[in-house]
Amino acid sequence: MNIIDGKAVSAAVRSRIANETAKLKNMGVTPGLAVIIVGNDSASQVYVRNKEKACADVGFYSEKFALPENTTQAQLNALVESLNERKDINGILCQLPLPPHLDDKAVINLIRPDKDVDCFHPVNVGAVMIGDYNYLPCTPAGVMELIHSTGVSVESKKAVVIGRSNIVGKPMAMLLLHENATVEIAHSKTKNLAEITKTADIIVAAVGRAKFLKADMVKDGAVVIDVGMNRDENGKLCGDIDFSGVAPKCSYITPVPGGVGPMTIAMLMQNTLSAAKVQNNLTK
Secondary structure, eight states, rough: OOOOOOHHHHHHHHHHHHHHHHHHEEEEOOOOOEEEESOOOHHHHHHHHHHHHHHHHTTTTEEEEETTOOOOOHHHHHHHHHHHHHHTEEEEESSOOTTSSSSSHHHHHHSSGBBBTTSSSSHHHHHHHTTTOSSOHHHHHHHHHHHHHHHHHOOOEEEEEEEEOOOHHHHHHHHHTTTTEEEEEEEEOOSHHHHHHOOOOOEESSSSOTOBBBBBOOOTTOOOEEOOOOOTTTTTTOOOOOHHGGGGGOSEEEEESSSSSSHHHHHHHHHHHHHHHHHOOOOO
């Protein structure tokens, strides 16, 4: 059993991005990311701080727009439209969830597709589906980097994705499919889930239930990636996988914390770098 160190893999990705950013700066281009946060959600504030720090680490320009809880849809839309027009801002990220009176779908659709570094806009979602994309959803892209770091080839492997969210489950299946895995998506309505997961060479658990995947659901030698972020009965951070039971059976497994988490922000940096290249015609 080998534990995949998400901190080490994300550090390598960030180092690569920092080197590319230095080259872009020599050409007069500094990648810029705008982060919008509405209200006082404490978890969102932590995420935003982490994104600001990551931008500084790789040499990006970043700007935070902290809006009050009572911000109107018109005010939020006006901010997004102004950022769409700014040349120094290559990526726009609106931290979700928004307060209940605001329409997150309207905001996502308003962000210019070439500045949508979360890869949530329908145009970018469609591009991922057909395999012709500039940006990838950050968490699934991070999962692929972690799998690549093991040296295990995805091609011809059976992969099971547990979870079907638009942010992780569905795009995760597409990325595995693009690398020629045979992919099955399981979810809350799937019957006999253990029989399906027991045949998988690769399992990506993104179901949001603490310690959901047990040892008897995993075959020996599987690569198991845990996207979950939950609290166990003692309030301790844990994933969707019962780590102590499952880990001894795996060839590779990610821990929580320190697995997928650090990768999500690293891939956001990658998308912002790609956006700067796309907008300055430097993709060749």
